Amino acid sequence: MTAALRLRMLPRFPARIEGTDGVKVERASGSPDLTVSLDFENLGDIATIPDPEQNYFAMYDASTGAYHRILLQSMIDVAGVAFGYPTIAAAELANVPVAVHAIYVFGDATVGDGAGGLFIDSNNGSATTFVSGDGRTWYLAEDIGTDRLVSDNLKTLAGMTLGAAGLAILADAVQADVRDYLDIPPYVADRTALKALDTTKDTLAFNKEAGRQGIFQWTTGDHSTQITADTQEGVYIKADAIASTAGAWVRVGDPTVYHFGGSAGANSATAISVMAAVMGFVRFPTGATKLGANLTVDVPVYFQDAAYVTVDATFTLTITNRIESSRQWIFRGDGSISLAHDSDSGEDARMVHVSWFGAFPTPAVGGTDQGPLIQKACTAMGNLRESVIEFDVGNYYVDSGITVTRGCWIKGAGTRRTVFKVDADGFDVFTTDETACRFTGIQFELDTITTRANAWIRVAHSECYIEDIFWQSAALGIVVENGGTACRIKDVTGVYGADPGAGSSMIRVLGATGVTIDGVRIPTSSTLAPTAMVHAGGSGASAISGLSVENTSGVGPCLHVHLQASAANISHVIINGVRYNGFAGTAPAQVIKLETASTFSIDGVSISDFQINSHPTAGISLVQASSGVLENVTMSNGVIVGASGNGVEFIRTAGTLGSVRIDGTVDASERATPFSYSGTVSDIQISPQALPNVNSAFSYFFTIADDSVATIDLRRSVFSGAVHLTAGSARHGIFTIRAASTPTVSANRVTDANTVATAAVLTGTTGTDGNLTLGVQSGVLYIENRLGSSQSVSVTVMAA
Structure with missing residues (x-):
């Protein structure tokens, strides 16, 4: 000494x-x-x-x-x-x-x-x-x-x-x-010696008792309430000779559960409970703290560096308030952790890091299956409220399936950052257990296998959200089951180095209402690809409605969008922003395909803003093979290029294929057959602008004041055809015209002396007063009114 x-x-x-x-x-x-x-x-x-x-x-x-x-x-x-x-x-x-x-x-x-x-x-x-x-x-x-x-x-x-x-x-x-x-200040061996000190002489002391060591200061005042609550004498200790209303020994510094009697070797439930009651928080010290009983903690919980709690088998530690810890393994043992919280706790109480449950990235190839550790984290979240499980940058090895609880966000650091490496098949990597699950910023890779038949993510509940996902070869990427109402999938990329097999798809929609898919890509030019990027319906599917598929792009030999009503009806679908830019020899038969079978129907599909290059055999196929119908389909604002094959093809073997509207913003004119028909179809209306080399008619309506003129630009330097012109009930004329730099017009085919035509430009008062005059010059028509009053004029132009 x-x-x-x-x-x-x-x-x-x-x-x-x-x-x-x-x-x-x-x-x-x-x-x-x-x-x-x-x-x-x-x-x-x-x-x-x-x-x-x-x-x-x-x-x-x-x-x-x-x-x-x-x-x-x-x-x-x-x-x-x-x-x-x-x-x-x-x-x-x-x-x-x-x-x-x-x-x-x-x-x-x-x-x-x-x-x-x-x-x-x-x-x-x-x-x-x-x-x-x-x-x-x-x-x-x-x-x-x-x-x-x-x-x-x-x-x-x-x-x-x-x-x-x-x-x-x-x-x-x-x-x-x-x-x-x-x-x-004296050094005392334990709390008993501390209590015996003369507080008129000693007001500061150091307790050397193992696990409870620390400095205590004599503090005057009424501490009776704290002493009554602190049954473990972790912070407040009564002096033998002084009433608790007059003073108490009070610990100096930050207490932990060890100061209340907790330890690594014995059940620390009482120590944890008393600390929560006395301090309003729980702090676990460096090292292990053993829990051998069911316990609920409803105050903030803090873990010092290298601190952890070991929960014995058959017991559950429930924490209903926030947790603060560095990225370390804080929940250990064979027991359970529950982080379900009540309504008075903030959502940040359920924001955790997967490392708290023992799952860490590893730089090595191969590794221990971390699926059970990730599952323990998900299970701890429960199905009562929302939660977040955060992952680091690096590889997580997963060889078993994980069920994600209600509202749980599997939050990666971004594709090519948080990577799940999988060595086995026969299980879906992530499956939802309740609504509003979320998956973002993660990448799936194969480790020792070349492809797998099961899905990376399977959604069976509503309001789920999937974004920024990347994967390697797999027959199924994301599957939306019946019940996946209002699910959203955004920014998904697939790369295929092995054949995923027939019937494979990046995104498979088997049922649900209001599913939104936005941004699906296959960026590589490999000859290997799934059958479809987005496949809705097919075997095992239930009814699908309100599906929206937008912004698909790729160069692989696969369908972009395949609607297959072979097991249930499909209705009210939007397909928008399809971009196919593939290569010769790797192109699919069609880029967009609507197909029925058995007794099922497809009803109400809008296809717009599509660009398809020359390599697919057909751009868009409508195949009606059921006893139902394929109807109410519209197409607009699309281009299908190429000198061979079909642009849009209509194939009917049964049922009804009809009520199709294709407007003038669709251009498939370069194809050998812009619009192909097989079997009997009905009510297929195609805008004349979309029908090259086919007779067409255009109608225009004007109100023209007296001594005024209206014009029609035929948008051709040379136009040959017929014009039908009327004004009111009296004026009527039919003329054959050639609108060119040297125009010609015929006489009126109707005996109306006041409706005439001339091969000249009209200005409003050019023609004879009292006449309705048609002028023709260099691809432009002029309709001049000199009838003495304002006239409602109808003009129909028919191409030759």
């Missing part, structure tokens, strides 16, 4: 005195502190205090032969300690103020007034000799040789040979002497 003395006489210059028994007094150069330490048999602690400004005293430095004027603290009514140097001259002692009544000197130093008279004072303060000179009284400590002891217990120890037990007893006594003299 090293006991540190607080000096009551302190010099202000670097000094050092060290005796043979381990007493050391030293001061670092320039430091205002001086330390006296007593060192024997591994005793003790060192303390320092500042040097206060006090009186002067002279000492002799034998190493230089010089005297030093040094500062001393007043010794009125207290014992003091000073340094012993070989000799201090009487002349220097004259500088000592009268107020200094006691000087203790260690070692062989002599002090006198030059008259030989001495007053010898023993170490405990009893006087033995006195001398008086020039009005001053001198006191000297007796010569105690090299022992340099400053307490009766230390003095007793000098020259004694003790065993270990005696040394321990005497060491405690010495420690008490030093502590009492220097006012140093």
Whole structure:
């Protein structure tokens, strides 16, 4: 033990005195502190205090032969300690103020007034000799040789040979002497010893009890409520001799469950509960904390670095409030974790990191299946409220399926960042267990296998959201089951290095209402690809309605959108933004295909904003093979290029294929057969602008004031055809025209002398007053009204 003395006489210059028994007094150069330490048999602690400004005293430095004027603290009514140097001259002692009544000197130093008279004072303060000179009284400590002891217990120890037990007893006594003299807080063995301290004398103490160690401060005031709650005496401890209404020992610093009796080896449920009740939070310390009972914690929970709780099998730890921890494994053991929370807790109470359950990325190829650890995290979220499970950048090895609970967000760091590597087949990697699940920023890769038949993500519940997903070869990417109402899928990319097989698809919709798919891509030019990018219906499907498929793009040999009503009806579908830019030899038979079978129907499909290059055999196919119908289909704003094959094909073998509308913004004119028909179809209406080399008619309606003109731009430099012109019930004419740079017109085929035509430009008053005149010039028609009043005019133009 090293006991540190607080000096009551302190010099202000670097000094050092060290005796043979381990007493050391030293001061670092320039430091205002001086330390006296007593060192024997591994005793003790060192303390320092500042040097206060006090009186002067002279000492002799034998190493230089010089005297030093040094500062001393007043010794009125207290014992003091000073340094012993070989000799201090009487002349220097004259500088000592009268107020200094006691000087203790260690070692062989002599002090006198030059008259030989001495007053010898023993170490405990009893006087033995006195001398008086020039009005001053001198006191000297007796010569105690090299022992340099400053307490009766230390003095007793000098020259004694003790065993270990005696040394321990005497060491405690010495420690008490030093502590009492220097006012140093005591060290107590346990809470019992802490309670027994005299609080009028000790107001700060250090408890050395294992697991509960720490500093306690005596704090006055009414602590009865806290002491009653703190049954584990983790923070508030009652003194034996003081009522809890008057004061208590209160822990200084941040408490943990260990301070309330928790441990790694015994059930810590009581410690956790009491800390929650007393502190309003729970903090787990570095290392393990064992839980061997069911427990619910409804306060914030904090984990120190490298802290974790081990829950024994058959027991559940439920936390209903927020958790704060670094990325570390904090939930261990064979028991269960439940993070379901009540309505008064914020949603951030259910924001967790997957590492808390032991799942970490690994740089190695292959690895331990982390599916069960990820499953434990998902299960902890429960099906009551929303939650977030966050993943790091890196590879997570998964060889078993994971069920995602209600509203749980599987939140990766982004594609090509958070990667799930899979070594096996026969299971869907993620399957929803309830509504509103979310998957974002993740990538699926195969490790030792080349393709798999099962899905990466299977959605069977409503309001689920999937975004920013990337994967390698798989027969099924994302599957939306019946029940996946209002699910949204956005920004999905697939790369195929192996044949996924017939009937494969990136996204398979087997049922549901209001599914939205936006952004599906196959960016590579491989000859390997699934059968379809988006496949709705087919075997095992239920009714589908309100499906929206937008912005598909790819160069692989697969259908972009396949609607297959072979097991259930499909209705009210939007297909928009299809982009096919593939290569010769890798193109699919069709890019968009609507197909019925058995008794099922497709009703109400809008196809717009599509661009299909020359390589597919057909751009769009409508195949009616059921006893139902394929009807109410519209197409607009699309281009199908290429000199061979079909643009849009209509194939009917049964039922009804009809009520199809294709407007003038669809251009398939380059194809060998822009519109192909097989079987009997009905009510197929195609805008004349979409029908190259086919007779067409255009009707225009004007209200033309008297002596005014209306124009029609035929948008051709040469136009041959017929014009049917009427105004009111009297004016009527039919003319054959050629609108070119050298135009021609025929006479009116109807006997109406006031409806005429001319091969000229009309300005409103060019023709004869009283006539309705048709003018023809360079691809433009002019209708001039000089009938004497405003007229409603109808013009029908028929191409030759």
